[in-house]
Amino acid sequence: MKPAISVLGTGRMGSALARALLQAGYRTTVWNRSAEKTGPLATAGATVAASVREAVDAAEIVVVNVTDYSATAALLHSDDVASAIRGKLVLELTSGTPHGAREAGRWAVEHGATYLDGAIMATPDFIGTDHGTILVSGTRQAFDAGKEMLGALGGNVQHIGEDLGLANALDSALLALMWGALFGALHSVAVCRAEKIDLDELARQWTASASVVDGLVADLIKRTNAGRFASDDETLSSISPHYSSFQHLLELMQAREIDRSVVDGYDGIFRRAIAAGHLHDDFAALSQFLGKAG
Missing domain, CATH: 3.40.50.720 (NAD(P)-binding Rossmann-like Domain)
Structure with a gap:
């Protein structure tokens, strides 16, 4: 019964x-x-x-x-x-x-x-x-x-x-991934509106590029788990080109008066990693700098 x-x-x-x-x-x-x-x-x-x-x-x-x-x-x-x-x-x-x-x-x-x-x-x-x-x-x-x-x-x-704490701990970790995507979407919408880009176009291009982002996330988790932070033949992206493009985003947001409170936090993590000599390492090297005092 x-x-x-x-x-x-x-x-x-x-x-x-x-x-x-x-x-x-x-x-x-x-x-x-x-x-x-x-x-x-x-x-x-x-x-x-x-x-x-x-x-x-x-x-x-x-x-x-x-x-x-x-x-x-x-x-x-x-x-x-x-x-x-x-x-x-x-x-x-x-x-x-x-x-x-x-x-x-x-x-x-x-x-x-x-x-x-x-x-x-x-x-x-x-x-x-x-x-x-x-x-x-x-x-x-x-x-x-x-x-x-x-x-x-x-x-x-x-x-x-x-x-007993594992379910909620993993829940928080997965929600962090979700909120990263959702806040990223909010930034994308703000940029498109400031630059008069149709949001339907944003949706089309996101659909086309989503699999690339999924692959980067999966690779970051795998490399961090293995502690493989130095760039090697399998590196998909190093910190250097990301940081260069990120500076362009910051400049655009500054010029268009888009709220930078979240992305300025990202900038701080980039800067700590670069100051420690990781500019040309795999993007996964940034995982060593979250949670550390600036």
Whole structure:
């Protein structure tokens, strides 16, 4: 028999999680601080709990998807709920920090629960589909025990290690890549608008060049992992031509009064690397200079 599951938090993502569980045939109870958000789920077959304690009592697995770990603590750490958590599997799918995940896991184990921490690498429309990706950290035993339920949430659920902080750490790393691309897109749009370039043209040229960028990112990660920072026969791009072109971007942005707060940070990293003698090294050499004081 499939375990009973409760979902705490039914915003857009929590609702998607609950719907996926219902569609997979799990007896699903939901709770949300604003009860009106649970109405569509009740119509879909979920039981609506009147309190967090009621939701916890109804389940063998408690899925939490709220704002952050502080919000989770506010829900679970009251005496009546903490006493009811014993023997349950808590699957935390709330975004947060690695140390927040470790602290939440310690609390759960101290109160007799099993704990898994997950990072959802998808928008709600991907939940329950073959392409839904969720990174999960925690004991392999707990992951294997919950694998069928996790599979209902997405077809690409991965156990990435027993350290509870790993899922959120990797989530942050991947989000850094995403935000780098999105802020880069914002800079591109600003330049195009300043120079009266049609944004449809930008979209066409980005589509044509995206595979080149993907290749550069993959190569940077590979070379950094191997510590291969000096230029060699396999170098795709060294710092020198990048920095020359980057100076042209800075000059354009200055002339057009485009905000330089982000790119000036890039310039500082370039300058530290060049001052340390890396001008002609592979672009991956810049990885040695992030996080160091200027």
